[in-house]
Amino acid sequence: EDQVTQSPEALRLQEGESSSLNCSYTVSGLRGLFWYRQDPGKGPEFLFTLYSAGEEKEKERLKATLTKKESFLHITAPKPEDSATYLCAVQAYGNTGGFKTIFGAGTRLFVKA
Amino acid sequence: SAVISQKPSRDICQRGTSLTIQCQVDSQVTMMFWYRQQPGQSLTLIATANQGSEATYESGFVIDKFPISRPNLTFSTLTVSNMSPEDSSIYLCSVGQGAGANVLTFGAGSRLTVL
Numbered sequence: 393e394d395q396v397t398q399s400p401e402a403l404r405l406q407e408g409e410s411s412s413l414n415c416s417y418t419v420s421g422l423r424g425l426f427w428y429r430q431d432p433g434k435g436p437e438f439l440f441t442l443y444s445a446g447e448e449k450e451k452e453r454l455k456a457t458l459t460k461k462e463s464f465l466h467i468t469a470p471k472p473e474d475s476a477t478y479l480c481a482v483q484a485y486g487n488t489g490g491f492k493t494i495f496g497a498g499t500r501l502f503v504k505a
Numbered sequence: 506s507a508v509i510s511q512k513p514s515r516d517i518c519q520r521g522t523s524l525t526i527q528c529q530v531d532s533q534v535t536m537m538f539w540y541r542q543q544p545g546q547s548l549t550l551i552a553t554a555n556q557g558s559e560a561t562y563e564s565g566f567v568i569d570k571f572p573i574s575r576p577n578l579t580f581s582t583l584t585v586s587n588m589s590p591e592d593s594s595i596y597l598c599s600v601g602q603g604a605g606a607n608v609l610t611f612g613a614g615s616r617l618t619v620l
Contacts, residue, residue: 424607435509435597435611436548479547483607490536490555492563493609495548 394419394484396496404502408469413499415480416462423483423491425463427456430477430498439478470503477501507532507600509612517618523586526615528598533578536601538609539571543594551596554581588619 399414417425424443428436440449442458449456453474455466465478480496508531518524528537536555540548551571552562560573575581585592595614602608 423605426608428609433613435599435613436609438506438608438610441603441608481609490553490561491607492550492553493538493607494550495540497547 394482394494396480396482396494398478398480398496398499400499401497402500402502404504405467405470407471407503407505410466410468410470412467413465413478413480413501414462415465415496417480417482417496418461419482419484419494421485423485425458426481426483426493427454427463427465428479428481428495430479436479467501470501472503472505475501475503506602506608506610507534509598509600509610511598511612511615513615514613515616515618517620518588519620520589522588523584524588524617525582525584526596526598528581528583528612530579530600534600534602534606535578536606537575537581538599538601539573539581539583540597540599540611541594542597542614548597551583585617588617590619593617593619 396417427439430436440456445460453468457464477498477500479498483493510529512527539551550563551566552560554560554573554575572584595616597614598612599609
């Protein structure tokens with residue numbers, strides 16, 4: 393069964409304190425791994441797509457990496473505005489053709505000034 | 506990226522009633538998806554709604570409970586039928602974009618509370 397597990401569930405950081413979020417997955421027929429950010433009361437917002445092991449993507453203070461079994465979202469010198477829930481998702485081929493995106497439970501990040 | 510508008514943004518409903526959620530996209534898209542996000546949990550795919558074909562439902566979701574319409578390339582509706590308190594959740598519409606339509610853009614969601 394396709395599955396996505398994120399850890400930790402919640403992470404509290406001081407401003408400037410770098411850390412990493414983990415996403416481990418099992419999926420047959422991986423089309424891609426995605427990171428999204430979700431703010432309270434809003435839908436998830438796309439951050440990165442990773443397709444193959446060894447691939448890395450960066451955006452401002454965020455860097456996403458991918459191995460064959462997991463992905464990391466590294467946050468360097470975070471600021472309070474980085475506080476949000478970060479969702480990892482894998483995209484797999486569906487049973488009836490097409491594809492489906494499976495989300496992890498997310499990591500709630502709190503950055504204190 | 507596409508801009509998605511959902512209506513209603515929130516509603517309080519009585520047990521046994523039905524509610525239809527509307528999803529309007531500002532551009533034509535082939536693939537649309539409906540997700541449910543229960544309190545404190547992640548997103549669960551309800552169904553895929555592609556224009557010109559019947560919606561495809563995920564395990565645990567059935568058409569009688571969650572009928573979906575997709576009349577054109579910019580609009581879809583999801584009905585939550587015969588609601589119970591367990592249906593209290595946020596329902597999100599999303600569309601696939603980018604190469605292979607694999608990047609999801611989401612609406613802000615519709616928060617339903619069933620009493």
